[in-house]
Amino acid sequence: MSLINTLSGTGVAIITPFKKNTDVDFDALSKLIDHIIDNGVEYIVTLGTTGETPTLSKKERSEVAAFTSQKINGRVPLVIGIGGNNTKEVIDQFSNFDLKNVTAILSSSPSYNKPSQEGIFQHYKALSKAASLPVIIYNVPGRTGSNISAETTIRLARECENIQGIKEASGNMIQGMYLLKNRPDDFLVVSGDDHISLPLIACGANGVISVAANSFPKDFSDMVRYALKNDFAKAQALHYKLLPAYDLLFVENNPAGVKAFLHELKFIENELRLPLVPLSSAFHEKVKNFLSAVS
Secondary structure, three states: OOOOOHOOEEEEEOOEOOOOOOOEEEEHHHHHHHHHOOOOOEEEEOOEEEEHHHHHHHHHHHHHHHHHHHOOOOOOOEEEEEEOOOHHHHHHHHHHHOOOOOOOOEEEEOOOOOOOHHHHHHHHHHHHHHHOOOEEEEOOOOHOOOOOHHHHHHHHHOOOOOEEEEOOOOOHHHHHHHHHOOOOOEEEEEEEOOOOHHHHHOOOOOOEEEOOHHHHHHHHHHHHHHHOOOOOHHHHHHHHHHHHHHHHHHOOOOHHHHHHHHHHHHOOOOHHHHHHOOOOOHHHHHHHHHHHHHO
């Protein structure tokens, strides 16, 4: 079955809440999962960038994934992030998780190594052969240091049956349009940038994997659904309502912005793990002002 049938709409790149001592706060995670699902999102993505996955131990990653799967309990699909810059190690990681209730694997392009387009192609080809689930490419050059071209993505989509989608976070609308124009009909394309999700959907994207939907799940997922139905007047109203919040989400680092919002909404402690730190006081005050204005 095509991922377009199961993962269109809004996916949430869910945070990992921490207690004041920076242990994983599973009680807060439980409440947040309910909040997100109850407010209409289509699926949840765990162990992504927003989940501060690089700072989680191997044991914590397994525990967070298992807890999230159990808490969701089939209410919405679950996507799990498994990536890295060592192809063999990524493949080895596939066996570290119980994937029976997981819909797909989201895997970011190798960071730091800066592989060529052929290296990126061969990396994902190897993942495709090894994975028991569909693989979604994650193109985020602002973090990885290398862009996956539209041509490489289309080549993967056509030559690797198990490569079934992409989270496109290059911020390059022209690249996104060529990707949408030339993709196979059953290849999922979702935005990885909250700011440009609406225009990318207008160009044909199937939705978004969002940071903002952690804190604004109803407004954001409604916006996406309106856009997918070509009701752009209603979609634009919600988009522009949330636009100042998008800026605050990413003004210093992700997930400091969204954790500030969720702290003010009484879901979590405002804790991150080094090398990330909470939002500075001046921007945190702007978070509070935004919430007061829209409440």
